[in-house]
Amino acid sequence: MAEKFDHLEEHLEKFVENIRQLGIIVSDFQPSSQAGLSQKLNFIVTGLQDIDKCRQQLHDITVPLEVFEYIDQGRNPQLYTKECLERALAKNEQVKGKIDTMKKFKSLLIQELSKVFPEDMAEYRSIRGEGHPPS
């Protein structure tokens, strides 16, 4: 799995470097640079071919669209991962608090109802007791 990303990363880095060198040649073009320019253009085509081959191996990879918004704003995409983890943890804590509160409420309610309706609560516990032990 990681090898696929390594291959793609390698090809992309080569492609970007090629483009950068092409830009340097073009920025101050000389007649003697024509051969180098032609070579770089062909390297662009082969680079795109290599990247296209990598695409087939990564067809099952999904990227959330929100990451693209971070990149378009010039922000580090790792911030998206960080915020996802923080949101997940916060929601986890919130739900855990709700579950714990409901459990406490249930035990208190059963306790108080048992004081007022002992027979009925005994019957309730016998009904629930088979698959659900009274808390």
Place this chain on the structure above:
Amino acid sequence: MGLQFQGSYVAQADPQVLMELHLHLPSVKLQIGGSSGAETTMENFSALFGAHADPPPPPSALGFGPGKPPPPPPPPPGGGPGTAPPPTATSVPTDADKSSAGCGPFYLMRELPGSTELTGSTNLITHYNLEQAYNKFCGKKVKEKLSNFLPDLPGMIDLPGSHDNSSLRSLIEKPPILGGSFNPITGTMLSGFRLHTGPLPEQCRLMHIQPPKKKNKHKHKQSRTQDPVPPETPSDSDHKKKKKKKEEDPERKRKKKEKKKKKNRHSPDHPGMGSSQASSSSSLR
């Protein structure tokens, strides 16, 4: 079957409801009347149906008319033409009701939902083995800019993509039309890539500008410049770097020499100090 409580209230009741009433109110005087007009007053309801909670016989067996449906429920406060029709007495009871009928007072009790092992009360980050990822991203400070994530990428990548129409969002919304496979450029096609000699105009030179990389201020304080880095050529880059170093070294040496001279002038051991002080004092007067 109709009920008349002490001649003041008339209601239509289901036999099962009557049974429940008997269980809770055995001493109520009930007057039962039917559509046939025959009225029978009973002082004790249990005398007719017995003290046990047996289901009562159908009305037809008692000589009364056919049982009327229970009264419709009261309409809601905002009810109007959109309200649903009331349920009929002939509706078939559901399985839940049948099962709950044997639960006594817990007739509304339903089965609990299936319990799952994974709930919100467990720490999901440890459950999915994401502790390392959490410590990596949330333990340390993650830098804000995109250039910190991709330091080797040339160009001004920290700018928003909407500035130069290079956003990924536009690529998704309007994908480019792909023609087919990538074919190498032939010699005749390469002849179309002949360029004019000379440097590019200033508008296009912005592509090569990179944001100034923050390095240690102590080392690069003197060489820091506010202007953008000029474009480089592969052949001149090495020469320019060497030239820059050569230029910086003599400049540094001159500055150091000047500083040394200043220090030496003001030191008491300097031979020319007395004469210089005398001349300065005379100039002030």
